[in-house]
Amino acid sequence: MAEKITAPKGTYDILPDQQAVRRWVVACAEDVFQRYGYGRLDTPIFEETALFARGVGESTDIVRKEMYTFTDLGGRSMTLRPEGTAPAARAYVEHGMRTLPQPVKLWYHWPMFRYESPQSGRYRQHYQFGVEAFGSTSPALDAEAIGVLAALYREIGLAQVELRINSMGCRQCRPTYSDELRAFLIDHRADLCTECHERTRLNPLRTFDCKVPGCVRVMESAPRFTEYLCENCEGHHTVVRDHLVVQGIEYVEDHRLVRGMDYYTRTTFEFQSAVLGAQSGVGGGGRYDDLVESIGGPPTPGVGFGTGVERILLALSRSRDDLPGTRGPLAYVVAVNDSARREAFALVHELRSRGVAAELDYASRSLKGQMKQAGKGGARFALILGDEETAAGEVTLKDMATGEERRLPRTEATEVVVKAEVSAE
RNA sequence: GUGAACGUAGCUCAGUCGGUAGAGCACUGGAUUGUGGCUCCAGCGGUCGCGGGUUCGAAUCCCGUCGUUCACCCCA
DSSP states (O other): OOOOOOOOTTOOOOOHHHHHHHHHHHHHHHHHHHHTTOEEOOOOSEEEHHHHHHHTOTTSHHHHHOOOEEEOTTSOEEEEOSOSHHHHHHHHHHTTGGGSSSSEEEEEEEEEEOOOOOBTTBOSEEEEEEEEEESOOOHHHHHHHHHHHHHHHHHTTOOSEEEEEEEOOOTTHHHHHHHHHHHHHHHTGGGSOHHHHHHHHHOGGGGGGOOOHHHHHHHHTSOOGGGTOOHHHHHHHHHHHHHHHHTTOOOEEOTTOOOSOTTOEEEEEEEEETTSTTOOEEEEEEEOTTHHHHTTSOOOOEEEEEEEHHHHHHHHHHHOSOOOOOOOOSEEEEESSGGGHHHHHHHHHHHHHTTOOEEEOSSOOOHHHHHHHHHHTTOSEEEEEOHHHHHHTEEEEEETTTOOEEEEEHHHHHHHHHHHHHHHO
């Protein structure tokens, strides 16, 4: 026998019975995005590798070790999209969207690919919703982006999420702070782990992430970025916080919140869920005022977020038990004997043509077997066709919930089912 | 990339001290005449992840490998 082929590591199949809840979440998201004035954008699933290398940043984990990169037959280096912001920025530049009224507000629902080792809530292919707003430095837009995400979580009933916010400063104040922090880290070198020594050199802000107890203790007395923000960044941050309050959004300031993409400036934020385990981030984002320029576009500010669909679903399944389920057929047409099967097929066809979700037996099951199928499939009506019914041009209409049966002319029975379908929608 | 636990039927699992496999669910049929859900009976279904080693004999012990899960790293 040939060797069994399974889904690639870290990937999964989405089976029919899992589709309903997913579609519902997607529909909620789409509704929220539309209401906040964001238009849908779709881009290719792969891009030139350089887009991510330059946009996301050479020093990030994503670019250094997590990209699905391949050479196409033309010898070009291509990469399966690991995140959404850089492709959105590329599309903004490529289509001259700076000539549109600013800001240009876009949303997406895309699969992302990262070569990571899978664990709870982390996959090599996963979906993200995201929004990106280009062309405005207004802090109201930062607060709005956070508000969009909060609205989404609220409307799908995702409780127990906590918002953390921080500011990463800008080109002016970040170098000052970086130098200050690096100097502090060098002073305390003896108390830090070897990994933090490396971080000190590459990206000192990352030392705040370290969980080694000694490092955590040192970092408690480290200088905080919020105390080194320049006047503009300070003012920006204040307005963002104020506009969160205006929206009734609770948050905690977390000066240790450092996100993995190099492009963030000023506002960064992350929503965490207590029910998720180690991968507790459900969604996060921030401002990226230098990104568009770094991929060869005109200087253009932007702000946005990404949120993981699988993590939303995981958190939902752990906090709600009233999620939408799969809808079965409304009507199941039963043939009492083989001579009625052709008639049954014709009736199913008629019902389907008139908009009714109708089903019938394909396995030559007995009458009893067909009734069983109707019951298991969740059909509301069974339409039973036997010799007596066909001879009279009638059908026995059975209400599966009450067990009540009526012999009706075929057209009348059809009418009842069609009306039920209409009212079910 | 690192560490730990686990891989037995479609699913959830049992399998003692090594003696070539079981249950429940699901699926199919049946319990006298043309009727589902409850119950009962029967049937279908397994290269014990894969490869090697030890042994008279391996699902069981050992090594490797692949996969899953959880965690680190990082992220959604």
